Amino acid sequence: xxxxxxxxxxxxxxxxxxxxxxxxxxxxxxxxxxxxxxxxxxxxxxxxxxxxxxxxxxxxxxxxxxxxxxxxxxxxxxxxxxxxxxxxxxxxxxxxxxxxxxxxxxxxxxxxxxxxxxxxxxxxxxxxxxxxxxxxxxxxxxxxxxxxxxxxxxxxxxxxxxxxxxxxxxxxxxxxxxxxxxxxxxxxxxxxxxxxxxxxxxxxxxxxxxxxxxxxxxxxxxxxxxxxxxxxxxxxxxx
Numbered sequence: 001x002x003x004x005x006x007x008x009x010x011x012x013x014x015x016x017x018x019x020x021x022x023x024x025x026x027x028x029x030x031x032x033x034x035x036x037x038x039x040x041x042x043x044x045x046x047x048x049x050x051x052x053x054x055x056x057x058x059x060x061x062x063x064x065x066x067x068x069x070x071x072x073x074x075x076x077x078x079x080x081x082x083x084x085x086x087x088x089x090x091x092x093x094x095x096x097x098x099x100x101x102x103x104x105x106x107x108x109x110x111x112x113x114x115x116x117x118x119x120x121x122x123x124x125x126x127x128x129x130x131x132x133x134x135x136x137x138x139x140x141x142x143x144x145x146x147x148x149x150x151x152x153x154x155x156x157x158x159x160x161x162x163x164x165x166x167x168x169x170x171x172x173x174x175x176x177x178x179x180x181x182x183x184x185x186x187x188x189x190x191x192x193x194x195x196x197x198x199x200x201x202x203x204x205x206x207x208x209x210x211x212x213x214x215x216x217x218x219x220x221x222x223x224x225x226x227x228x229x230x231x232x233x234x235x236x237x238x239x
Contacts, residue, residue: 014203024207031214035101036221042105043112053117056110067172069107076103077219084212093211100215104222115229121236128229135228136221139191143198150199153192160189180234183227190224 013024046052060066076099083096116122143150164186171178197216205213 012204013201013207016207020207024205024210024213025201027210028201028213028217031097031210032217032221035097035214035218038098038101039105039108039218039222042102043108046105046109047113047116052109053113056113060110064172067169070168073103073107076100081212081215084215085209090211097211097215097218100218104218108222108226111226111229115233119233119236121233124229124232124236128225128232131228131232132221132225135191135224136194139194140198143195143202147202148199149203150195151204153196153199157189157192157196160192164189180231183230183234186227187224187231190220190227193220193223196220 013021016024058065059069080096080100080103083092083099086092086096112125115125164182167178167182170176194217197213197220200216201213
């Protein structure tokens, strides 16, 4: 007998037969793996471009320039999400996922260049990747084994993200460093976002929305990786 979630929409994957649910989960996580793989390939291609260091460092050369980059990234993220959740065509959905991966690869470029070429400890990127994978696996396990609906986190995460964005903008305009405690708080926010997104995958997405589901997960994983790497870089520089 199928178990049904009383909070789910009648059109959601939670109300679908087990075979359809399993197929949806497989497609979502395969697309997530594909997005991560494409991100790695794009970063390798960007690293190989002659003079890329100068371009990347100019992106963070001043608070105002990085603010412009963040604004463009947010615009691209909004457009990518709109496309990925569109019912117009599957091609439009894949275009949204591709756009988001490209946007993430570009905004990550300065941080990864600093970590790999200027910190003297390029292994930090691999360590951050392993920690991110471990945290992601643990949170995914919690969401799938408890079957708890974490949609209540949505409002809190939005408020937390707006507060964080305000602090980031203030730090760029006023020139102060947010520090390791801010990065730690952002790791918690990213972890909450992974729980929220995974809960949506279990309870709220439709069976045909695996592309949008993978984009949501990729965004949360990228946020987690960013701040885990920043924490490792901060700890290594203080040794």
